[in-house]
Amino acid sequence: MRDALSLLRKSPWSARFGLFIVFAYVFMAVFGPLLTPYGESEIVGFEYEPWGPEFLLGTDNLGRDMLTRLIYGARNTIGIAFITTVLAFLIGCVAGFLAAVLGGWTEQAISRFNDILMAIPQLIFALLILTIVGTSVPVLVVVIAVLDSTRVYRLARAVAMNIVVMDYVEVARLRGEGLWWIMRSEVLPNALPPLVAEFGLRFCFVFLLLSALSFLGLGIQPPTADWGSMVRDNATLITFGDFTPILPAASIALLTIGVNFIVDWLLHKTSGLKDG
Amino acid sequence: MTHILIMVAQRLALGLLTLFAVSLIIFLGVELLPGDITQAILGQGATPETVAAFRRELKLDLPPHERYIAWLGGIVQGDLGQSLANKREITELMGVRLQNTLFLAFIAAVISIPLALGLGILAALYRNSLYDRAVNVFTLSSISFPEFFVAYILILVFAVHLGWFPSISNIGHELGFWERVYRTIMPALTLTLVVVAHMMRMTRAAIINLLASPYIEMATLKGLPRSRIIVRHALPNALAPIINVVVINLAYLIVGVVIVEVVFVYPGLGQLLIDAVRTRDIPVVQATGLVFAAAYILLNLSADVLSIMTNPRLLHPR
Numbered sequence: 059m060r061d062a063l064s065l066l067r068k069s070p071w072s073a074r075f076g077l078f079i080v081f082a083y084v085f086m087a088v089f090g091p092l093l094t095p096y097g098e099s100e101i102v103g104f105e106y107e108p109w110g111p112e113f114l115l116g117t118d119n120l121g122r123d124m125l126t127r128l129i130y131g132a133r134n135t136i137g138i139a140f141i142t143t144v145l146a147f148l149i150g151c152v153a154g155f156l157a158a159v160l161g162g163w164t165e166q167a168i169s170r171f172n173d174i175l176m177a178i179p180q181l182i183f184a185l186l187i188l189t190i191v192g193t194s195v196p197v198l199v200v201v202i203a204v205l206d207s208t209r210v211y212r213l214a215r216a217v218a219m220n221i222v223v224m225d226y227v228e229v230a231r232l233r234g235e236g237l238w239w240i241m242r243s244e245v246l247p248n249a250l251p252p253l254v255a256e257f258g259l260r261f262c263f264v265f266l267l268l269s270a271l272s273f274l275g276l277g278i279q280p281p282t283a284d285w286g287s288m289v290r291d292n293a294t295l296i297t298f299g300d301f302t303p304i305l306p307a308a309s310i311a312l313l314t315i316g317v318n319f320i321v322d323w324l325l326h327k328t329s330g331l332k333d334g
Numbered sequence: 335m336t337h338i339l340i341m342v343a344q345r346l347a348l349g350l351l352t353l354f355a356v357s358l359i360i361f362l363g364v365e366l367l368p369g370d371i372t373q374a375i376l377g378q379g380a381t382p383e384t385v386a387a388f389r390r391e392l393k394l395d396l397p398p399h400e401r402y403i404a405w406l407g408g409i410v411q412g413d414l415g416q417s418l419a420n421k422r423e424i425t426e427l428m429g430v431r432l433q434n435t436l437f438l439a440f441i442a443a444v445i446s447i448p449l450a451l452g453l454g455i456l457a458a459l460y461r462n463s464l465y466d467r468a469v470n471v472f473t474l475s476s477i478s479f480p481e482f483f484v485a486y487i488l489i490l491v492f493a494v495h496l497g498w499f500p501s502i503s504n505i506g507h508e509l510g511f512w513e514r515v516y517r518t519i520m521p522a523l524t525l526t527l528v529v530v531a532h533m534m535r536m537t538r539a540a541i542i543n544l545l546a547s548p549y550i551e552m553a554t555l556k557g558l559p560r561s562r563i564i565v566r567h568a569l570p571n572a573l574a575p576i577i578n579v580v581v582i583n584l585a586y587l588i589v590g591v592v593i594v595e596v597v598f599v600y601p602g603l604g605q606l607l608i609d610a611v612r613t614r615d616i617p618v619v620q621a622t623g624l625v626f627a628a629a630y631i632l633l634n635l636s637a638d639v640l641s642i643m644t645n646p647r648l649l650h651p652r
Contacts, residue, residue, distance in 0.1 A: 296490055
């Protein structure tokens with residue numbers, strides 16, 4: 059605990075700013091229902107009401123409170139992006155460690171398959187699959203997780219390759235430890251630092267991809283509050299010079315900036331670079 | 335020289351193989367995924383007759399490998415099939431839109447590449463200065479922005495408040511070249527802001543990486559000015575990674591247009607793809623998806639080839 063505090067004291071302002079943003083968002087996501095004056099999809103007024111004491115940020119295209127939906131959006135958008143990223147890491151790390159530990163044709167097969175998946179632009183691939191299976195949250199999570207796990211796989215394999223040649227892994231093999239044990243107890247702990255930084259980056263990508271899909275009307279479906287679709291639904295207001303519809307997009311941008319600042323700091327620390 | 339040709343040929347072959355595999359995935363996606371596509375589209379209440387008719391229309395009654403060969407054969411001959419929604423030829427639907435998308439990507443590239451290289455070289459030149467740090471924070475932020483955020487901010491500022499540019503870019507062939515450029519500026523600017531950051535950071539990193547090498551130290555000791563060292567000595571050697579990142583970003587431009595086109599109602603390929611996804615017009619989705627994937631793969635391939643060709647160590651083997 060003291061280590062963490064002293065680390066924090068030495069951190070640059072950008073990383074502190076990032077940490078602050080992330081904590082604020084998590085707080086909003088967890089305590090959303092307590093903070094909001096109205097229900098998530100409750101129609102409380104007329105369409106497009108201006109800012110005022112009753113509706114702090116006005117109402118949306120169906121007369122729902124903007125602020126309420128913005129706060130619920132944190133819960134849905136961040137929650138789904140987080141679950142997706144975790145799933146992507148599960149798939150990517152297991153495949154990557156397997157490839158590194160087993161080597162040989164297993165590695166070749168997984169790597170070549172991975173190359174092909176990576177050759178297709180993610181958004182296009184996601185759109186293709188969503189056309190066929192239709193949009194629902196579980197489908198969305200699985201599709202994006204699988205697409206994103208290709209990037210995780212690359213890193214996980216590269217990191218694990220450097221670990222499996224170490225003597226202690228050799229010892230574990232000779233001791234007769236199983237594949238799973240080697241992956242979990244020898245490779246994983248030593249591969250953790252770069253993977254943690256990567257987790258932040260991947261989360262940003264997933265978050266942006268999800269928002270993009272929602273913005274296109276193909277992601278999280280109404281009436282669930284979600285930042286991408288909120289921008290889309292209220293976009294007409296922008297042509298009247300009102301920036302309320304940009305607020306959900308700004309919320310997305312702010313969170314990704316925060317995470318990026320933290321990752322930048324982590325990478326800086328782990329790489330030991332002073333500048334560059 | 336010959337081993338470079340061999341390497342290039344290898345990459346080309348690999349690229350073609352990838353393209354083939356991608357076409358297979360795009361086509362067989364319909365097959366491999368669970369659930370019956372006809373029911374998903376027609377709904378649960380469809381009568382067996384309509385389902386059968388629909389399957390015949392999609393040629394789903396033929397075995398998959400026959401359909402795949404027919405589909406691929408058609409594409410090679412320039413026949414992409416018909417749209418399910420309006421029965422028009424897909425090549426006809428895509429023709430002008432493909433041109434529009436390429437036009438947009440071209441304008442964005444013309445703005446962004448010189449800008450990114452210039453900013454990157456300046457950042458390397460004035461490393462750790464206030465300018466460098468400001469650029470660093472700015473680029474880190476702009477990487478984090480969703481495209482539609484950038485797009486709507488531009489609309490709010492330039493279209494609504496200042497009134498300089500239209501917020502909707504409806505371009506057509508009847509317009510003159512400059513009018514088309516004028517209407518394309520806003521989406522192009524959005525794309526520029528999205529890609530410049532990455533290219534700039536890589537340019538800066540590539541140059542700074544070289545600054546520690548002995549020959550640069552030699553040039554410094556000779557008393558050459560810093561700007562000359564960077565432009566004449568460091569830049570040529572940093573060219574390979576820079577070209578690489580530029581081409582990768584071009585590939586990104588081709589794909590990134592999807593969202594930007596939707597925001598600005600720009601009549602391009604991305605818009606077509608999204609409309610097709612919404613109406614679940616599978617042949618159109620497959621065709622546009624394939625075109626996008628092919629452009630992406632080809633550009634990534636040329637990035638590979640270019641970085642081999644500009645690598646001095648490979649060009650002048652000992």
